[in-house]
Amino acid sequence: MSATRNKRPLDAGHAAYLALNALLLTFLLAPIAIVLVFALNPTPYISFPPVGVSLRWFGKFFAGTEFMNALWLSLWVASVVLVLSILIGGACALALARGNLPGRAFLTAFFMSPLMLPAILTGLALFQAYLLSGIGRPVWGLILAHTLVAVPYVIRTTLAVLHNFDRRIEEAAAVLGASPARVFFEVTLPLIRPGVFAGGVFAFIVSFDQFPVSLFLVVPKGETLPVVLFNYMKFDLDGAIAAASMVSILLALSVVLVLERLIGLKAYVKL
């Protein structure tokens, strides 16, 4: 028995749709491809076309103490920022969505405001505030500054999940004998977790890639990777920069993949 299948005719509209998609993907991925080409090209300066494939720039990057110190500092700072912004942002979002607070719209806009301010102004303002109040430029000051910029991402993703939340599910748990605290840990938290962690991924990346805020708040010998790369580029423009960029990209990607595996960001993306 053979069933005739209706083939969708490839009309002009569909072709244009595919072409547009291809164009967008190229636009998004081409810079990464170029970085990869430069990172693998052994010439001591950035040039095109590449003359070969070598890992010498990756070697130089991983051998450089300054690079490595900066990389570890950036990873460490970003990890702390991830935890802090999940706690603060998650709590803020819950309060905004559930708290029956007066002036809720204003408060939401207020907590989102770090997103609207140019980061360079945030950095400058914090730099001045820290110096005037005699705090100086400790690492925790840098972490707080990154957290300030990262928290809105967590608030936004968590609010999105809370917006679609069926509160009858919490009521069902309460009728079945769950105290408010148990309702929170047994029902609310598991159900908003994907949104909170999706925000956490953004927070990690925002901190790990942070340049304008960090520029003002790092001290010599205590610089994060983007600042070190910027300083390096002022004098040398070789493949080590490209190699460092590749490492950054891969690290960010792996954070996303690990979190996806652990808690399933797909559940959030579906919303």
Next chain:
Amino acid sequence: MTSAAIRLEQVTKTFDSRVVAVDAVTLDIAAGEFFSLLGPSGCGKTTSLRIIAGFEHPDSGRVHVGGRDITDLPVHRRDMGMVFQSYALFPHRTVAENVAFGLRMREVPKSEIARRVQAALSQVALTGLEDRKPSQLSGGQQQRVALARALVVEPPVLLCDEPLGALDRKLRQQMQFELKELQKRLGVTLVFVTHDQEEALAMSDRIAVMNKGRVEQVGSPTEIYERPRTRFVADFIGEINILEEAGVARALRPEKIRLMPPGGARLAGKVETANYLGGSTLLRVRAADGRSMLVRETHVGERASRAPGDAVGLTWNDHDAVALEG
């Protein structure tokens, strides 16, 4: 299973200090009774149920269950079962975990939980689906999980907020039978909120018809249908003719009217439309004085004996025309 009587005493609830959702409602629901709160949306039936459950706190009035005043008791200490219209299953837990939840909250030993979850699932014919997630179940199956989850803790009171509203007609009818059977077998006091009058008539021991936050009438399905007390009750349940005679409004069901030749009838008129309903036909008759009357003719043969345009006479017994208050 134990069951408890419920008493609402002059319960009032106002939202936003303007909208009166429940207005001085007093209800006595007997232990083991299947009791329906029936009315259109916004009549206060759901708010009343939520007050019994403890989700809403009444502005004034008291709630008693099993002789105990529970007005100020938080939801999680009321020991009730509830089934929601949206089922409200825990989407991140399996069927077995959903059903086990209430037992876990009561710190029942693990081995007993497993046994009782099995028993509850077999009671609603869901054995074998323990490890599914709610999203992998059909609407009817989710309904049963919600029922099992509520009943497994053996609550003295089961609250149902339009639990069958999301099911299609055939399945809803089947669940009506099953729910009623289950309720009788367990002896649990069941408070059932619905806007579907047929459902309320079919399932309830007693019905409270609500309108604008007030109880219009409480009674058995027969009383509510045959002897409506107010115009609202008469109008809300089934088809009705309202006759105004000497300043008194009387309600007359279409099936109480008999068709006869026009001569000597109480009312003479002409058939305007005839709606064929399978077992019966609903005729709209325009009387000579301009009134429009609904007449239900149960078929003896294949179809109604009258067709649009026919001249007919209508008659009925005096005691079938029920005097209404107000």
